[in-house]
Amino acid sequence: MALFHVRMDVKIPHDLDPEVRAETVAREKAYSQELQRSGKWKELWRIVGQYSNISIFDVESADELHELLQGLPLFPYMDMEVMALTRHPSRIDD
Numbered sequence: 299m300a301l302f303h304v305r306m307d308v309k310i311p312h313d314l315d316p317e318v319r320a321e322t323v324a325r326e327k328a329y330s331q332e333l334q335r336s337g338k339w340k341e342l343w344r345i346v347g348q349y350s351n352i353s354i355f356d357v358e359s360a361d362e363l364h365e366l367l368q369g370l371p372l373f374p375y376m377d378m379e380v381m382a383l384t385r386h387p388s389r390i391d392d
């Protein structure tokens with residue numbers, strides 16, 4: 299198991315065809331909901347006031363995360379920042 303914190307900033311070009319935009323956003327939703335159901339996409343939060351999200355992924359490896367992120371329909375239109383997480387030694391839960 300490997301946990302990753304990912305920030306995604308969505309930057310869809312203003313001149314993108316509205317139908318392509320709507321279809322891509324719909325595919326993004328379906329793709330992310332499938333990964334949420336699988337348990338790999340554990341958290342998905344909107345950053346208030348921004349077309350950005352904070353996500354937590356629980357995957358086998360950085361390679362797997364890379365594959366998942368590259369498969370996002372909005373991948374060509376996003377900037378991403380990825381942070382690998384490890385357990386803090388002061389945590390009290392198992």
Ligand SMILES: O=C(O)CC1=CCC(=O)O1
Nearest residue numbers: 308326327330349350351
């Ligand atoms: O709207 C976003 O933040 C991009 C996105 C990620 C998963 C999803 O459904 O939309």
